[in-house]
Amino acid sequence: MAEPFPLAPSLWFATAPAAAATPPLAQDVSADVCVIGAGFAGLSTALHLAEAGVSVVVLETHEPGWGGSGRNGGQVIPGIKYDPSEILAKFGPVAGEALIGFVGSTADLVFDLIAKHGMDVPHKRAGWIQGAHTPAMVETVKRRAAEWQARGVDAQFLDKDAAARLLGTDRYLAGWVDRRAGGVQPLAYARGLAKAALAAGAAIHGQSNVVSLTRSGATWTVRTAQGASVTAPRVVVATNGYTGDLIPKLRQSVIRPNSFIVATQPLSDNVAGTILPEGQVVSDTRQLLLYFRKDHQNRLLMGGRGPFREPKDAADWAHLERVVGKMYPQVKGVPFDFRWCGRVALTRDFLPHLHEPEPGLLVDIGCMGRGVGLQSAMGKAMAAYITTGDRGRLPFPVVPITPLPLHALNELYVSAIIAWYRLTDGGMKDKAA
Numbered sequence: 001m002a003e004p005f006p007l008a009p010s011l012w013f014a015t016a017p018a019a020a021a022t023p024p025l026a027q028d029v030s031a032d033v034c035v036i037g038a039g040f041a042g043l044s045t046a047l048h049l050a051e052a053g054v055s056v057v058v059l060e061t062h063e064p065g066w067g068g069s070g071r072n073g074g075q076v077i078p079g080i081k082y083d084p085s086e087i088l089a090k091f092g093p094v095a096g097e098a099l100i101g102f103v104g105s106t107a108d109l110v111f112d113l114i115a116k117h118g119m120d121v122p123h124k125r126a127g128w129i130q131g132a133h134t135p136a137m138v139e140t141v142k143r144r145a146a147e148w149q150a151r152g153v154d155a156q157f158l159d160k161d162a163a164a165r166l167l168g169t170d171r172y173l174a175g176w177v178d179r180r181a182g183g184v185q186p187l188a189y190a191r192g193l194a195k196a197a198l199a200a201g202a203a204i205h206g207q208s209n210v211v212s213l214t215r216s217g218a219t220w221t222v223r224t225a226q227g228a229s230v231t232a233p234r235v236v237v238a239t240n241g242y243t244g245d246l247i248p249k250l251r252q253s254v255i256r257p258n259s260f261i262v263a264t265q266p267l268s269d270n271v272a273g274t275i276l277p278e279g280q281v282v283s284d285t286r287q288l289l290l291y292f293r294k295d296h297q298n299r300l301l302m303g304g305r306g307p308f309r310e311p312k313d314a315a316d317w318a319h320l321e322r323v324v325g326k327m328y329p330q331v332k333g334v335p336f337d338f339r340w341c342g343r344v345a346l347t348r349d350f351l352p353h354l355h356e357p358e359p360g361l362l363v364d365i366g367c368m369g370r371g372v373g374l375q376s377a378m379g380k381a382m383a384a385y386i387t388t389g390d391r392g393r394l395p396f397p398v399v400p401i402t403p404l405p406l407h408a409l410n411e412l413y414v415s416a417i418i419a420w421y422r423l424t425d426g427g428m429k430d431k432a433a
Helices: 011-015 040-051 084-091 093-104 106-116 135-150 160-167 186-200 314-327 371-388 407-423
Strands: 033-036 056-059 128-132 155-158 174-178 182-184 203-205 210-216 219-224 229-232 234-237 258-264 281-284 291-294 300-305 336-343 353-358 361-365
Touching (some): 011 186, 011 336, 033 040, 033 229, 056 229, 084 135, 093 106, 106 182, 106 186, 128 135, 128 160, 135 155, 182 186, 186 203, 186 371, 234 371, 258 314, 314 336, 361 371
Parallel strands (some): 033 056, 033 234, 234 361
Antiparallel strands (some): 210 219, 258 300, 258 336
8 A cells, every 4th residue: 555645735734733742762661551553542542541640651653643533524423323222232231321321422522621631622512413315314314313312412303494504505305413513623632632641641652653562471562663662561552544464464354445535715704604504513324425514714624535545636536626516506616725635444343343362452443433532432441441450441342353354355345436436426416415
């Protein structure tokens, strides 16, 4: 695979506050826990461990937030891809209810952490709308809203007119709104987590690519490309869409497509007021979904799938720019200032996977588009497990690493589907929802 697309062209890199210093690991050190990966999961794990008095060292190939955590759409959406009734059917009444409580609170954690640590993170908590693009999906979102309403959530089904009023477009047949959700500047949030973890006593080292992971007795040695190492009895691996071959078969257990985003120039107040006037973040019910929002500078962002490969030029984002024009004709002619992408990790069952392939080695992978809240909460849960030894503190069961059958062909299949999606403008036909 080609070198990953750089972080610098993104809107988030251009508007985030300065990062804290995270110099490369320069000498051998020891700690209670070594965390590999400084995205939301790794940084949250380090923060909550440090707050519990556990010594922790974080190693990151680039800089905190460099991967998917600093590149995503910044949508803080509670829940997972399964509705409460589906979670209960899959996990049973006891574990299912506990999981519903966990996933329902993930957005709360993000906004609580921002407030608690005084993070310099542009954010707004106005809710999330899921737009229904087919008649069948109208019934799905109606049921989804009713299920969460029955659990006391501030959720509401939106008919076509109500959806059009909140979205500023009539392209959807209906939708539902979940007011627990919101939006953040995701790289600012990742950098805020890093600063909070450092203040709590964690050590974070950027530019420290881990090249080997070996166990001797009860101790792990984590060695970087520069030759320095961390020895620790516990290691947490949280590399998600940028997972390599450090742990056998882990990369082959997920599909890692690129998610592409474009952002306009700041819109005038008159135009911005006609688009998402209450400030919700949005995604829709397509299998290869579209997601969009306004940022804190009134830019309109549109995200979705692009080529599986790394991008070559601006043409790789053209399908999203066309979608913007069809969904919001009033934006036609407004230049796009930013085009960027980042990799996500998709598991076969669309659930996060926790693995413990050897004693003292904990792996977390898979976010399925809910990474901001979900992986922040997973980090807190993993820290609780490490400090207590109680697996019951983990929201998901620990499962074996299972490679996808014919993994390379799966990636080719995803590439073909994405190519079709781009050809059809993501399904955003002139008469479609």
